[in-house]
Amino acid sequence: MENPYIVEPAAITSIRQETDETKTYTLKFVERERTLQFTPGQFNMISLLGVGEGAFSITSSPLQKDDFEHTIRLVGNLTRAIDRLAQGDIVGVRGPYGTGWPIDSAKGKDIFIIAGGVGLAPLRGLINLIIERRNDFGVVEIMYGSRKPDELVFTSEYDKWRAAPNISLFLTVDEVPEGFEWTHGRGVVTNLLGLSKIDPANALAFVCGPEIMMRFVARSLTIRGLAEENIFVSLERRMECGMAKCGRCMLGRAYICTDGPVFSYPEVRSLPQNLLAASF
Numbered sequence: 703m704e705n706p707y708i709v710e711p712a713a714i715t716s717i718r719q720e721t722d723e724t725k726t727y728t729l730k731f732v733e734r735e736r737t738l739q740f741t742p743g744q745f746n747m748i749s750l751l752g753v754g755e756g757a758f759s760i761t762s763s764p765l766q767k768d769d770f771e772h773t774i775r776l777v778g779n780l781t782r783a784i785d786r787l788a789q790g791d792i793v794g795v796r797g798p799y800g801t802g803w804p805i806d807s808a809k810g811k812d813i814f815i816i817a818g819g820v821g822l823a824p825l826r827g828l829i830n831l832i833i834e835r836r837n838d839f840g841v842v843e844i845m846y847g848s849r850k851p852d853e854l855v856f857t858s859e860y861d862k863w864r865a866a867p868n869i870s871l872f873l874t875v876d877e878v879p880e881g882f883e884w885t886h887g888r889g890v891v892t893n894l895l896g897l898s899k900i901d902p903a904n905a906l907a908f909v910c911g912p913e914i915m916m917r918f919v920a921r922s923l924t925i926r927g928l929a930e931e932n933i934f935v936s937l938e939r940r941m942e943c944g945m946a947k948c949g950r951c952m953l954g955r956a957y958i959c960t961d962g963p964v965f966s967y968p969e970v971r972s973l974p975q976n977l978l979a980a981s982f
């Protein structure tokens with residue numbers, strides 16, 4: 703990153719509706735040819751003049767050089783305003799910020815990728831990077847859960863993921879509407895671990911979703927024999943500056959924006975508030 707304070711205009715070049723409340727935006731810097739150099743798991747601060755600014759994970763693969771993507775769920779003021787934007791509209795972008803998934807430590811290893819809801823956003827770039835560098839990694843199992851089938855994101859890519867060698871995609875939802883044809887799992891995402899063929903002794907896990915979900919996933923993975931230091935989670939905390947200046951996202955001495963958002967499980971356990979520390 704050249705100057706972390708500079709907000710650069712980026713144009714929306716396409717919009718894909720993922721669910722009723724979630725869209726994926728493809729963005730391209732307008733004022734100069736600039737490639738966003740990042741590691742999957744990092745985030746940008748996206749702003750709209752007169753509305754506000756928020757943290758959003760970069761969801762495209764870093765090998766996609768001409769543009770980059772964000773998947774944004776409508777929850778409040780800023781995301782409502784972003785939801786009203788159209789192709790050709792401009793947003794402000796600064797970043798990338800934060801830590802990414804430790805991809806180099808995953809070389810030669812099997813990988814669990816476990817997500818809930820829009821928590822798949824920071825992992826999608828990692829999945830697509832793994833597919834592009836397939837020989838660098840072992841078996842990959844993607845386990846993804848949402849509340850309902852129509853809340854799953856990136857459905858248009860599932861066939862590509864399934865077609866990649868040694869990658870399995872397991873889906874589960876909490877509820878299936880009556881009459882809806884659903885051939886995948888039902889219930890919480892941890893149920894999917896029963897389908898795993900990965901040997902936890904040579905594996906890493908990358909996990910993102912609601913904190914309660916990450917807590918139970920981490921617990922189930924350690925019970926299966928995955929070492930705590932091989933479990934990585936991404937924490938979402940409200941943040942303002944993204945640069946460890948304002949203190950908005952601090953937990954104890956940790957700035958979630960720069961020490962995270964990706965942390966190893968032992969790092970998270972050492973934070974105050976006992977985050978993810980289930981009673982086990």
Ligand SMILES: Cc1cc2nc3c(=O)[nH]c(=O)nc-3n(C[C@H](O)[C@H](O)[C@H](O)COP(=O)(O)OP(=O)(O)OC[C@H]3O[C@@H](n4cnc5c(N)ncnc54)[C@H](O)[C@@H]3O)c2cc1C
Pocket residue numbers: 745754755756757758759760773774775776777778779780781782820823824937938939940941963
């Ligand atoms: C590192 C990081 C990465 C993120 N990546 C994504 C992403 O890829 N896609 C995406 O849709 N969202 C992502 N978020 C969340 C996103 O930043 C917020 O949803 C957004 O800023 C909300 O802005 P708003 O003005 O629309 O909502 P507000 O009007 O500010 O809030 C609406 C509601 O959402 C809650 N909320 C807002 N921000 C957060 C937050 N950070 N954590 C928990 N609850 C919150 C508020 O408490 C409130 O209930 C990420 C957050 C972080 C910290």
